Amino acid sequence: MLRRMLGFVLGLSCVLASERTRAFPQDDTASAIDRIFAPLANGKSPGVAVLVRKAGRNIFERGYGARELRTFAKIDAQTNFRLASCSKQFTAAAIMLLVHDGTLHYDEKLTDVFPEFPPYGKAITIRHLLNHTSGLPDYEDLMFAAETPRSTWIWTPTRQIQDAEVLRLLEKETAGKFAPGARWSYSNSGYVVLGLVVARVSGEPFAQFLRERIFSPLDMTQTLAYERGKSEVAQRAYGHSKEDGGWKETDQSATSATLGDGGIYSSLDDLANWDEALAQHTLLSEAEMQPALTPVKLADGSQPKWPANSDRPEGTPVAYGFGWFLDSYRGHQRMWHYGDTMGFHSYMARFAADKLTIVVLCNRTDLDPEALALKAADFVLP
Numbered sequence: 001m002l003r004r005m006l007g008f009v010l011g012l013s014c015v016l017a018s019e020r021t022r023a024f025p026q027d028d029t030a031s032a033i034d035r036i037f038a039p040l041a042n043g044k045s046p047g048v049a050v051l052v053r054k055a056g057r058n059i060f061e062r063g064y065g066a067r068e069l070r071t072f073a074k075i076d077a078q079t080n081f082r083l084a085s086c087s088k089q090f091t092a093a094a095i096m097l098l099v100h101d102g103t104l105h106y107d108e109k110l111t112d113v114f115p116e117f118p119p120y121g122k123a124i125t126i127r128h129l130l131n132h133t134s135g136l137p138d139y140e141d142l143m144f145a146a147e148t149p150r151s152t153w154i155w156t157p158t159r160q161i162q163d164a165e166v167l168r169l170l171e172k173e174t175a176g177k178f179a180p181g182a183r184w185s186y187s188n189s190g191y192v193v194l195g196l197v198v199a200r201v202s203g204e205p206f207a208q209f210l211r212e213r214i215f216s217p218l219d220m221t222q223t224l225a226y227e228r229g230k231s232e233v234a235q236r237a238y239g240h241s242k243e244d245g246g247w248k249e250t251d252q253s254a255t256s257a258t259l260g261d262g263g264i265y266s267s268l269d270d271l272a273n274w275d276e277a278l279a280q281h282t283l284l285s286e287a288e289m290q291p292a293l294t295p296v297k298l299a300d301g302s303q304p305k306w307p308a309n310s311d312r313p314e315g316t317p318v319a320y321g322f323g324w325f326l327d328s329y330r331g332h333q334r335m336w337h338y339g340d341t342m343g344f345h346s347y348m349a350r351f352a353a354d355k356l357t358i359v360v361l362c363n364r365t366d367l368d369p370e371a372l373a374l375k376a377a378d379f380v381l382p
Contacts (some may be wrong), residue, residue, distance in 0.1 A: 032379045033060050036372060041065030046240040046247060047075050048367060051268040051359040052376055053275055060376075061268055067237040067363060069247060077268040080222055081237045081361040082256075084339025086346045087225075087264035088191050090210060092130055092292060092323030094198045096284055097213050104201050106130070106291065113197050114167070120175050126197065128180045129190040130322040131296035133304070135176030136189040140255060142169040153254070160228075160257035163206075166192045184296065184304030184318055188261040195225075195260025206259050207231065218277045220270035225259045233265045237363040239343015250365075253342035262341055268359060275350065275357045293335060295319035295326050311338075329374060332381055338370055345369050349377070356380055 033052060041047030047065015051058065063075030098104035110121035110129070128134040143161060146169065147154050155161045170189060177185060195206040202209050207225035215223045222234045241250040257263065266274075277283055296319075298304055304320070306312040319326040324335040332351050339346035345362040347369035358376055360369035 029379050030060050033376045034062065036375050037062070037064050040367060041075075043072055043074070044069070046237075046364040047362070048364075048369070048372075049075050049077070049079055049081065049268050049359075049361045050372075050376070051077075051272060051357070052380065053272060053357040054380060055355040056276060056279060058272055059380075061272075063268075065363075067235065069238075069240070069249065073235075075237065075363070076235075078222065078235050079237050080233050080235055080265040080267045081346060081363060082226075082239065082262070082339075082341060082344045083264045083266055083346050083361075084262040084341035084344050085188075086337045086339040086348050087260070087262045089323035089337060089348075090214060090264055091191050091194050091198070091260040093214060093283065094206070094209055095126065095130060095194055096288060096292065096322065098198065098201050100284060100288055104197070110134075110193070113200055117171055118174060120173070124176070124180045126194075129187075129194050129197075130292075131184075131320050132187050132190060133181050133184050133296060133298065134187060134190045135178040135180050135183070135185070136170060136187055136193065137173055137177055138187070139166045139169055139189045139192065139258075142173070143254070155254035157252040157254060157256070160252070160254055163192050163196055163258055163260070166258060167196055179299075181299035183298065183307070184320065185307050186310065188258070191261035192258050193260070195258075198260075210264075214283065215270075218270075218273045218282065220266065220273050223264065223266040223270045223274075225263050226265050227259070227263075228257065235267070236265065237344075237361075239341075240364045241343060242364070242366050247364075250343040256342060262339060268361070271348070271359050275359075278350065279352070279355070292322035292324060293326060294321055296321070329377065330381060336370075340365075347373050349373055351377070351381065354381060 037048055037050055041064040045065050049063045052060035061077050065075050066072045067075045067079045106127040107125050110124040111117050124134045143155060198209050199206045207227060210225055224231055226233055238249055239251040240247045304318050305315050306318045308314045324337055326335055332354055334349050334351050336349035345365055345367060347360045350357045358373040360373045362369055
């Protein structure tokens with residue numbers, strides 16, 4: 001009798017606990033996430049926008065701080081941030097759509113698309129460009145080398161380098177940093193070139209292709225690849241850095257005009273639509289997405305390693321697909337990317353098996369959006 005009574009009490013306790021979990025988790029989770037971000041910004045400082053989606057629903061969507069310090073307009077779900085390198089997932093998707101169309105193939109050579117490219121491009125494939133194993137020289141290094149003999153800068157925040165100029169710098173070289181496929185090295189050059197590949201193969205400007213094939217079909221109405229003088233960013237967040245205890249607007253640099261590697265602006269609302277499209281395979285089938293979610297192997301079959309002077313300890317394994325890093329956090333597989341540019345930091349992670357997505361966008365450079373996002377993930381992951 002006592003044993004049955006204990007069993008009944010334990011069972012009732014489990015039911016009640018389950019009911020509490022069902023009744024209150026969203027409010028509790030929202031409060032916990034809010035406590036992470038609320039202390040970071042106020043109405044007079046640049047700030048951060050946070051989106052947490054679970055099972056196709058927004059369970060947390062909030063802005064903190066101001067998108068610019070002239071009028072102190074508040075950051076909200078419609079505020080558009082420069083995504084920086086989180087743009088690469090869209091560039092990769094554009095390439096994948098051309099493969100879907102049959103007008104491009106992953107193993108086509110760079111010289112197939114740009115016949116005028118020097119001979120070292122004959123060994124570089126579209127796949128190499130997508131997964132950062134092309135060995136293309138870093139265009140920022142080439143910019144510095146071109147400017148060093150001069151007494152004035154060639155490129156400045158008001159005279160920014162353009163994609164076509166990046167290609168010309170690469171065409172002046174006679175060799176890459178390493179043989180394609182031999183090593184892994186994160187390459188903004190590769191993704192600038194991929195944006196140019198999209199334009200050459202599709203016959204229309206990269207920004208237009210993105211709008212017609214990705215942003216408009218997904219109702220991402222305010223997302224765009226920003227081109228000064230050609231487009232305007234609605235409800236635009238401006239980038240800032242902390243200097244001498246105060247805030248300085250640091251929104252543009254000499255490299256802020258390149259597109260494929262980091263030129264896209266978007267908002268929480270639009271990125272929620274993007275996340276839903278990825279989950280539902282709206283643009284590309286599950287099979288067509290698989291190459292993007294397959295970690296690259298080097299030509300000798302080994303796993304790539306982070307090189308020196310990178311974001312992770314030198315020599316640690318790196319897994320990268322097409323526009324996404326691929327690894328696990330606390331045993332949960334994730335696809336993710338960060339963005340880091342003048343005045344902005346960004347981070348997006350998708351835990352597909354857990355149906356969890358977290359986006360953190362900052363218009364300031366003193367915050368670590370990845371660390372903040374993973375703190376939020378700790379409250380949601382089982």
